[in-house]
Amino acid sequence: xxxxxxxxxxxxxxxxxxxxxxxxxxxxxxxxxxxxxxxxxxxxxxxxxxxxxxxxxxxxxxxxxxxxxxxxxxxxxxxxxxxxxxxxxxxxxxxxxxxxxxxxxxxxxxxxxxxxxxxxxxxxxxxxxxxxxxxxxxxxxxxxxxxxxxxxxxxxxxxxxxxxxxxxxxxxxxxxxxxxxxxxxxxxxxxxxxxxxxxxxxxxxxxxxxxxxxxxxxxxxxxxxxxxxxxxxxxxxxxxxxxxxxxxxxxxxxxxxxxxxxxxxxxxxxxxxxxxxxxxxxxxxxxxxxxxxxxxxxxxxxxxxxxxxxxxxxxxxxx
Numbered sequence: 001x002x003x004x005x006x007x008x009x010x011x012x013x014x015x016x017x018x019x020x021x022x023x024x025x026x027x028x029x030x031x032x033x034x035x036x037x038x039x040x041x042x043x044x045x046x047x048x049x050x051x052x053x054x055x056x057x058x059x060x061x062x063x064x065x066x067x068x069x070x071x072x073x074x075x076x077x078x079x080x081x082x083x084x085x086x087x088x089x090x091x092x093x094x095x096x097x098x099x100x101x102x103x104x105x106x107x108x109x110x111x112x113x114x115x116x117x118x119x120x121x122x123x124x125x126x127x128x129x130x131x132x133x134x135x136x137x138x139x140x141x142x143x144x145x146x147x148x149x150x151x152x153x154x155x156x157x158x159x160x161x162x163x164x165x166x167x168x169x170x171x172x173x174x175x176x177x178x179x180x181x182x183x184x185x186x187x188x189x190x191x192x193x194x195x196x197x198x199x200x201x202x203x204x205x206x207x208x209x210x211x212x213x214x215x216x217x218x219x220x221x222x223x224x225x226x227x228x229x230x231x232x233x234x235x236x237x238x239x240x241x242x243x244x245x246x247x248x249x250x251x252x253x254x255x256x257x258x259x260x261x262x263x264x265x266x267x268x269x270x271x272x273x274x275x276x277x278x279x280x281x282x283x284x285x286x287x288x289x290x291x292x293x294x295x296x297x298x299x300x301x302x303x304x305x306x307x308x309x310x311x312x313x314x315x316x317x318x319x
């Protein structure tokens with residue numbers, strides 16, 4: 001009898017089981033840190049864009065010449081001449097020379113002259129009140145325009161304006177009816193910085209500064225911009241340190257655009273300076289026109305001869 005062989009089942013070894021691995025550690029998220037990083041990046045990009053805007057458009061911000069544009073021929077005041085200097089780029093820059101009534105007194109070498117430099121949102125047409133003030137005292141008064149302002153051609157910048165003001169100065173003192181030894185500069189706001197800049201190479205006998213800043217670059221960090229990027233620094237403070245002439249400084253007590261501390265700092269830097277603070281902010285100064293007129297008259301008379309020249313012929317009105 002045949003025997004039946006029963007196959008013996010070969011035991012199957014169990015599949016090796018993977019040893020349990022250590023649990024994967026997920027990085028902890030810090031939402032506050034990530035938010036701070038995003039905010040910082042946005043602020044950095046915004047700051048760089050802001051700096052770029054101010055760097056490339058700083059001339060437009062400092063010299064808003066478009067606000068002063070005029071067309072047609074200049075309407076000259078009585079006893080005035082139109083002076084012009086040509087630009088290589090084409091066109092001219094103009095100035096008014098307003099003269100006192102009559103002829104220069106004999107034996108004094110011509111009229112003393114005041115040069116009035118207006119503010120950055122004004123033109124020579126807006127400055128005729130100051131011309132009347134000085135001509136009533138016996139001064140000829142030159143009102144030089146800035147490039148791009150009023151009817152003048154070109155684009156304004158510190159360097160371009162400095163070149164033009166030097167040319168106007170040389171035209172003025174070359175005239176036989178002007179006494180070059182009795183020259184007074186009077187600058188308002190940025191015009192004061194322009195006057196001080198010109199005084200470095202062509203010093204006057206005396207100077208009046210009105211609502212003028214120590215420098216444009218001193219405002220840079222106020223607007224979040226490094227001063228090194230300022231192409232028009234107008235360092236009035238540095239210019240005054242080198243001058244040994246009488247200087248009258250006006251400043252408004254309510255001036256928030258150029259605070260009174262600027263006027264006080266300029267006074268402290270000058271060798272021969274007088275500071276007069278009067279009511280008014282930057283755009284309404286002087287609040288007390290009568291006091292202002294009296295101070296200018298007293299100061300300007302130091303350049304007049306003792307022959308009685310310059311007795312006021314008419315009191316200019318403040319419009």
